[in-house]
Each structure stands twice: as structure tokens, then as C-alpha cells.
Amino acid sequence: MSSVVMSGQTISEKIFSRAARKPVLAEEFVLADIDCAMTHDITGPLAVKGFYEIMEGRKEKRVWDPNKIVILFDHQVPADSLDAASNHIMLRKFAEEQSILNYDVNEGVCHQVMPEKGHVLPGGLIIGSDSHTCTYGALGAFSTGVGSTDMASAFATGKLWFKVPQSIKFEISGKLPDRVYAKDVILRIIGDVGADGATYAACEYCGQTVKDMNISERMTMCNMAIEMGGKVGIVEPDEKTETYLKERIPGFKFDPRWRSDEDANYIQRHEYDVSDLEPQVACPHNVDNVKGVSEVEGTKIDQIFIGSCTNGRFEDLEVVAKILGGNKIAEGVRVIIIPASRDEYMKVLKAGFIEQFVEAGALVEAPCCGPCMGGSFGLLGDGEVGLATSNRNFRGRQGSAKAFVYLCSPATAAASAIKGEITDPRAV
Amino acid sequence: MGKGNVWKFGDDIDTDAIIPGRYLTINDPKELAKHVFEGARPEFAQNVAKGGIIVAGRNFGCGSSREHAPLALKGAGIHCVIAKSFARIFFRNAINIGLPVLECKEADRISEGDVLKVDFKKGIIENETKNERYQVASMPTFILKIIESGGLIGYTKARL
Numbered sequence: 106m107s108s109v110v111m112s113g114q115t116i117s118e119k120i121f122s123r124a125a126r127k128p129v130l131a132e133e134f135v136l137a138d139i140d141c142a143m144t145h146d147i148t149g150p151l152a153v154k155g156f157y158e159i160m161e162g163r164k165e166k167r168v169w170d171p172n173k174i175v176i177l178f179d180h181q182v183p184a185d186s187l188d189a190a191s192n193h194i195m196l197r198k199f200a201e202e203q204s205i206l207n208y209d210v211n212e213g214v215c216h217q218v219m220p221e222k223g224h225v226l227p228g229g230l231i232i233g234s235d236s237h238t239c240t241y242g243a244l245g246a247f248s249t250g251v252g253s254t255d256m257a258s259a260f261a262t263g264k265l266w267f268k269v270p271q272s273i274k275f276e277i278s279g280k281l282p283d284r285v286y287a288k289d290v291i292l293r294i295i296g297d298v299g300a301d302g303a304t305y306a307a308c309e310y311c312g313q314t315v316k317d318m319n320i321s322e323r324m325t326m327c328n329m330a331i332e333m334g335g336k337v338g339i340v341e342p343d344e345k346t347e348t349y350l351k352e353r354i355p356g357f358k359f360d361p362r363w364r365s366d367e368d369a370n371y372i373q374r375h376e377y378d379v380s381d382l383e384p385q386v387a388c389p390h391n392v393d394n395v396k397g398v399s400e401v402e403g404t405k406i407d408q409i410f411i412g413s414c415t416n417g418r419f420e421d422l423e424v425v426a427k428i429l430g431g432n433k434i435a436e437g438v439r440v441i442i443i444p445a446s447r448d449e450y451m452k453v454l455k456a457g458f459i460e461q462f463v464e465a466g467a468l469v470e471a472p473c474c475g476p477c478m479g480g481s482f483g484l485l486g487d488g489e490v491g492l493a494t495s496n497r498n499f500r501g502r503q504g505s506a507k508a509f510v511y512l513c514s515p516a517t518a519a520a521s522a523i524k525g526e527i528t529d530p531r532a533v
Numbered sequence: 534m535g536k537g538n539v540w541k542f543g544d545d546i547d548t549d550a551i552i553p554g555r556y557l558t559i560n561d562p563k564e565l566a567k568h569v570f571e572g573a574r575p576e577f578a579q580n581v582a583k584g585g586i587i588v589a590g591r592n593f594g595c596g597s598s599r600e601h602a603p604l605a606l607k608g609a610g611i612h613c614v615i616a617k618s619f620a621r622i623f624f625r626n627a628i629n630i631g632l633p634v635l636e637c638k639e640a641d642r643i644s645e646g647d648v649l650k651v652d653f654k655k656g657i658i659e660n661e662t663k664n665e666r667y668q669v670a671s672m673p674t675f676i677l678k679i680i681e682s683g684g685l686i687g688y689t690k691a692r693l
Contacts, residue, residue: 180557181558235597235598238598252598252600254600254686258629258685262693266675301591301595304618305621331622478554479553479554480558497547497549499596501572501573502549506553
């Protein structure tokens with residue numbers, strides 16, 4: 106295809122054009138260069154196994170570029186079983202042998218650490234063997250989740266095949282009401298679009314409300330694109346992106362190329378005015394089963410989890426601290442709070458929030474995925490009801506298949522912690 | 534070509550239902566298979582016979598990118614998965630590990646226990662129980678090559 110006859114491109118099409126070294130549009134199949142590949146302690150072992158299967162019989166068993174791979178431990182940290190410990194040992198050894206950067210058990214959740222440590226640049230093509238890799242679109246990268254075998258193949262070749270995705274535009278306007286946040290916006294969108302409504306599409310968020318959001322809020326929006334089937338959630342980089350990156354990458358230069366053309370093609374356009382949005386809650390057992398908080402108020406809760414790559418940042422915990430105030434957590438409710446990374450933990454610590462949370466009766470844990478994926482600690486038992494600021498509420502996701510999980514914003518979680526039941530944060 | 538009995542599932546079958554998070558430290562397909570659909574359909578792992586076929590509705594395999602999900606199904610002896618549509622990471626993962634996945638708009642016509650004969654090359658599903666035939670959505674040539682190579686490992690190895 107000649108670039109002369111091409112129509113405008115979306116930001117995603119522009120990123121794939123760079124990575125495939127030719128101008129491309131949606132629906133084309135490409136073999137693209139990977140800028141960064143991330144794997145963690147759950148999906149990493151199978152990726153390493155696959156890599157050595159590909160390399161079998163070769164004298165040199167080296168990854169394509171150790172400087173473009175990052176290995177993190179976050180799902181089962183510190184090691185919670187002998188199997189987890191063995192997986193960590195195996196990945197540490199691999200990282201050392203291949204000279205790959207390895208963030209060990211102390212650093213935090215991959216999707217927080219990757220942007221925070223400067224591994225994400227606007228216009229980059231990033232893969233991660235975790236479905237929530239779509240989070241980094243918050244900085245204007247095209248980043249997407251893949252499986253372990255795709256990761257193994259990328260380790261060996263530095264390339265991966267893609268169908269360039271079509272894009273869906275979500276144009277959001279209006280000032281968010283008091284105690285209504287990005288999490289409520291994305292839950293409303295998923296409720297409307299459905300669990301497969303954006304299958305294989307790039308979900309592009311734009312409009313004044315998104316422009317007004319800080320990077321933390323944009324990460325919340327992008328993180329959950331996968332919950333409607335999206336390949337990525339993406340926001341055009343702007344001066345906020347530039348500020349965030351300049352603080353983390355010395356000499357970072359903003360490139361104005363990474364934005365969608367006005368005549369770019371979208372398969373769908375959705376417009377939202379959020380000025381009257383009420384806090385939203387995703388009800389058991391699907392993320393798209395979304396209701397206004399008024400419909401589920403009063404639901405008794407056994408455990409509240411505040412954290413994760415969706416809502417475990419300083420900005421989230423600041424909201425929790427504000428709403429919690431000097432209140433104690435309601436009797437009979439367990440509250441687990443986990444800052445998403447060591448950096449976020451330090452900020453929360455210095456602000457005095459940890460003391461406040463512990464005083465209130467919460468458990469504050471070291472940075473990790475925690476109860477989100479029901480694999481490590483904080484599991485729900487038969488018949489229990491959980492409320493979480495994370496991203497999935499599938500049956501059995503946080504432990505027992507007979508438990509019930511509701512998803513909400515940190516504000517709704519904090520208000521519910523005081524009352525012991527699902528509570529409208531505007532009412533406390 | 535393959536033949537097997539149908540295990541019927543609904544819409545939005547997620548990867549947490551296929552293999553819960555607490556088993557993800559296991560990397561062996563046979564061991565994973567012991568826990569496949571443990572919470573969602575507890576009788577499945579015990580009763581699934583080699584060559585079984587899963588037939589589901591929309592958005593099969595949504596959620597986590599865990600390759601443990603298609604691996605657990607493969608380890609349990611599942612021959613192929615037929616669904617009205619698939620979540621994309623699962624779809625890629627299944628192809629990459631050599632578990633055939635077929636998109637069939639008529640999946641609703643197939644019932645639990647039906648005996649199906651599947652011709653992967655021609656993209657035709659024969660329902661021997663109901664005496665019906667269904668067409669499968671076609672795949673790009675290079676994806677068929679990945680499947681012919683037994684998955685992405687073999688495909689990449691041959692091209693490195």
C-alpha cells in the first residue's frame with residue numbers, strides 16, 4: 106500500500122506502521138518489531154520453557170535483545186508455596202544468564218512498575234504476558250497482553266505477528282462529580298459495551314474529561330480495556346504525559362507524532378457526558394454487569410480489597426484516606442490495602458496514610474497483586490462477599506467459586522469499609 | 534480430522550473458570566488438567582474422555598492471558614474448542630500451543646453429548662447425532678501454517 110493514497114491513521118495504526126516499517130491500516134497482518142517485552146512470575150516460566158524449545162539444538166541460546174526484556178515478580182510474592190519459589194529461582198537464573206533486568210519480589214505490580222521505571226514510551230510497541238498490559242496505553246504506547254508462547258517467540262526473534270486492530274473512539278466530556286472517578290467512567294463504559302463489545306479493537310479514550318485526568322486515572326481507564334475485549338486502551342500523549350515521563354526518564358523528548366489524524370477511521374464512536382454520573386459497581390459474576398451504586402447499596406460485605414494495577418496508586422489511596430478520615434472499619438469486615446509498587450508505598454507511607462489505615466483496622470500489605478487473582482493470599486471462602494478496586498469479578502476469581510465479588514472505585518470501597526456494606530461515597 | 538463427544542458451555546467462559554488462579558504455579562498440562570473447570574463444572578475433569586470437544590457460545594476464553602487455560606484443556610484430552618466467538622488472547626494462545634479453535638456461528642445448534650466429526654482442513658463440522666453440517670470461519674494462511682507446525686514453537690524454530 107502506498108502512503109500517498111492512505112487515509113488518516115489512528116495512533117494505533119501509526120505505531121504499527123513504525124513497528125512494521127511500512128504504512129499500514131487496520132485489518133492488515135504485520136510482523137512487527139517489539140520495543141519491550143515484559144513477563145512475570147506466573148506466565149514467565151512457560152515463556153522460558155518455550156524459548157529453550159525454540160533454541161533447542163542451537164549453540165547460542167541467547168534472547169534477541171536482553172535490554173528490551175523485563176522480568177518482574179508480583180503475582181506470588183513473597184513466594185507463597187514451593188512451586189512459586191521454584192518458579193522465582195528459575196526466572197532469576199534465566200534473567201542472570203541472559204543479562205535481563207529482573208525486578209524481584211520487592212518492587213511491585215508489573216503494570217505499575219513498567220511505566221514508573223521508564224520502560225514505556227509514547228509510540229512504543231510493548232507486549233506483556235499478562236492481559237492487563239493494555240494499561241500502558243495511558244502513556245500513548247500500544248501495549249497488549251499475549252500468552253507465554255508468543256512471549257517465547259518474541260524472546261527468540263524480537264518480532265510478533267499482529268492483525269492491526271480497528272479502533273473505537275470513546276469521547277468523554279463533562280466534569281466528574283464529587284467522589285466520582287475514572288473507575289466509575291470505565292465501569293459504565295464496560296457495562297454499556299459488554300464483555301466482548303470491543304473484541305480485538307483499540308479503545309481510544311479522548312475528550313476534555315480524559316485530558317483533565319492525571320496519568321493514574323488514565324491508567325485505570327486503559328487497564329480495563331481488556332474487560333470489554335479490547336486489544337489496548339490508549340490515550341494520546343499530551344503535556345501531562347510529558348511531565349510524567351520527564352520525571353522518570355532523563356532527557357525525555359516529547360514527539361508530537363503520536364496522535365490520531367482527524368480523518369482516521371473508527372469502527373464505532375461513543376460519546377459520554379459524565380457530569381451526572383453516579384458511582385458504579387460491577388456485580389457478580391461479570392465485569393459488564395454494571396449498576397449504579399444506588400441499586401446495590403446495603404449489600405453486606407465480608408472483605409474489601411483496595412489495590413491492584415487498576416487502583417493501587419498514591420492518588421487512589423489518597424482518596425481512601427480522605428474518605429476514611431478518623432473512622433474505624435466496620436466490625437466484621439476485613440480490609441486489605443496494597444499499594445501497587447514500592448514507590449507508591451513510600452509515597453503513601455510518607456503521607457501518613459499507612460498509620461491511618463492500620464489505626465482504622467486495615468491490613469496493609471507489601472506491593473503485589475494480592476487477592477486480585479485469588480492465587481496467593483486473601484482468598485474468599487464459600488458464600489463470602491468481596492468488594493474490590495481491582496478489575497475482575499469472575500466466579501472463583503478471588504477464591505471460592507461460591508463467593509461473590511463486586512468491583513468499585515477506591516472511594517466507594519472506603520465508604521463501604523466504614524459502613525460494612527456497599528455504600529455511596531457521597532453519603533459519608 | 535477428529536471425532537468426539539460434546540461438552541456444552543455458555544457465553545463468556547473466562548480463563549479463571551477454565552483454570553483458577555491458585556493453580557498457576559503448575560506448568561505441566563497433565564497436572565493442570567486435574568483442576569480444569571474445577572469451580573465452574575466440578576464433574577468435568579473426572580469425566581472428560583480423550584477426544585472430547587468443547588462447544589461454547591460467545592467470547593470463550595475471556596480474561597487473563599494465562600496459557601495455562603488452553604494447556605489445561607489440551608492436557609485433559611480436549612480435541613478442539615468450537616465457539617461462536619473467542620476472546621483474542623485465548624484464541625492466539627490456543628493456536629500457539631496447537632489446540633485447534635474453530636469459530637462457528639451455528640454453535641447454538643450443537644447440544645451436550647452430540648458426536649461431532651471435525652475436518653480442520655476443510656473447515657467443516659459434521660454433527661453425527663443430529664445429521665447436520667456446519668461451516669467454520671476461515672483462517673489466514675500463515676495461521677494455518679502455525680497450526681500445521683504443531684504451534685508457534687515449531688513454526689518459529691523452522692524460521693529462525
